[in-house]
Amino acid sequence: MSLIRWQPLKEFDLLRQQMNRLFDDLTHGDHELSQLSGSNQVDWIPAIELTETDTDLMLKAEVPGVAAKDLDVQVSENAISIVGAHHEEHKTEDKGIVCSELRYGQFQRVIPLPVSVKNDQVQAEFKDGMLTLTLPKVESARRNVVKIDLEEKTRAAVTEQRQREQHLQDTAHSRAAEEVAAK
Secondary structure (H helix, E strand, O other): OOOOOOOHHHHHHHHHHHHHHHHHHHHOOOHHHHHHHOOOOOOOOOOEEEEEOOOEEEEEEEOOOOOHHHEEEEEOOOEEEEEEEEOOOOOOOOOOOOOOOOOOEEEEEEEEOOOOEOHHHOEEEEEOOEEEEEEEEOHHHOOOOOOOOHHHHHHHHHHHHHHHHHHHHHHHHHHHHHHHHHO
16 A cells, blocks of 8 residues: 655645636626526626826726617726626527627626725726726825935934943943042
8 A cells, every 4th residue: 555645735726726716707707607596687797907106096997899878887986886788789690600609798897996086087988898997096095105214314323322322331431430539
């Protein structure tokens, strides 16, 4: 009988892979899973990219094949809600579809924002299936960066330490001189 070495990290890796597969199925709208659960409310969600500058947040959302009239975008100070529908084209043809990987139906996505924004000053652009929102930050949310001069603070701390040491030496010398004079 041979011994098999136990590798706990390998088991954790297997668990991680299974959890990733589960979350991928849930977030990418696995069609078979949605049929089993009976939920037909949200068929897919748009992919997003959220970037931050000193003054603004920039959100890009991919909504290919969706018309602007089928989108509902709402912006609050702390979140963005994108709701819409991707309608299937109805054509009557003699030939049937063999395979279709296109997703049709409703979608909804709520994106929490990392900082508060001025929701009344949002600029939007919709072109070629790409929704771009420019969201100006509120003044208190802007990150003010101040350079700290570490050398100056270090010099001040070293000088203060030297002054303390000099004071202790002076005190010790004066006490020693007093003791010698008292004898």
